[in-house]
């Protein structure tokens with residue numbers, strides 16, 4: 001590992017100043033990606049800026065008006081265990097639950113997962129299906145953008161020099177919304193997704209037709225990918241098994257997989273079809289259960 005300077009700023013402004021003054025710096029959160037990359041010399045930052053001491057970044061809170069707030073220091077394990085996250089954002093909680101091991105999940109942050117910007121990032125589909133926004137701070141103030149547009153390629157994000165992520169915000173899901181996430185890995189544990197699929201479904205009152213749907217495919221494109229043609233087939237329709245099967249086929253067509261050590265492009269595409277069908281059905285089922293659950297929510 002290369003030598004580096006270490007900073008632990010205690011305010012957003014101080015963090016932005018240090019990051020701007022050291023263009024070769026990287027933000028450090030749990031270190032489960034970054035320290036491994038540094039040991040392998042895939043990254044050699046001259047400065048690490050640990051953002052976990054900034055007041056407020058440990059915030060994990062569900063509010064019936066503002067939704068779910070996830071600070072930059074919040075770990076996978078915290079989200080996995082949070083009852084309100086499991087109830088209202090099941091796709092995200094499940095994405096957090098499948099990451100690495102207990103040890104990894106106790107360090108790994110949700111924010112670090114999207115900032116590392118791996119196409120296989122397990123938290124990303126669950127965030128995107130819920131329309132999550134990333135809160136960014138920097139030398140020129142603050143800005144917010146959709147997580148969907150934040151990752152621009154493997155290891156790349158829209159962050160400019162001096163900027164970092166202070167947290168993520170998810171709105172309260174509309175009534176009768178359910179979500180789900182699943183991934184396929186060649187090994188049973190401690191492996192990254194060969195394919196991951198997240199879905200969220202919102203049902204219309206009374207008719208229970210599909211009012212809105214989002215489908216996000218992981219590990220089959222340079223960034224997590226919305227399967228928009230499949231979504232269009234489902235939106236406004238009553239969800240039948242046959243229609244879901246056709247949408248799953250459309251999602252498989254939209255995927256842009258590569259062949260690598262984890263599997264061939266052909267196999268990945270087939271997994272997209274299978275898992276999309278399952279996740280739309282699971283999200284549909286969760287949405288049907290949500291009208292009663294809302295009253296019991298934390």
Ligand SMILES: Cc1cc2nc3c(=O)[nH]c(=O)nc-3n(C[C@H](O)[C@H](O)[C@H](O)COP(=O)(O)OP(=O)(O)OC[C@H]3O[C@@H](n4cnc5c(N)ncnc54)[C@H](O)[C@@H]3O)c2cc1C
Pocket residue numbers: 026027028029030031032033034035036051072098099100101104107108109110111112113114115116120121122123159163164165166190191192193
């Ligand atoms: C054994 C093992 C198993 C794993 N299994 C999985 C898995 O199953 N699924 C999966 O998705 N991932 C997995 N990972 C990868 C990793 O755990 C996750 O991506 C994790 O969420 C990264 O979060 P972190 O807090 O550790 O980030 P760090 O390693 O601290 O940072 C990751 C990157 O994000 C940047 N960054 C972090 N926080 C911020 C911020 N606030 N603002 C700007 N930039 C920031 C860093 O500069 C760095 O480039 C695994 C890793 C290991 C070592």
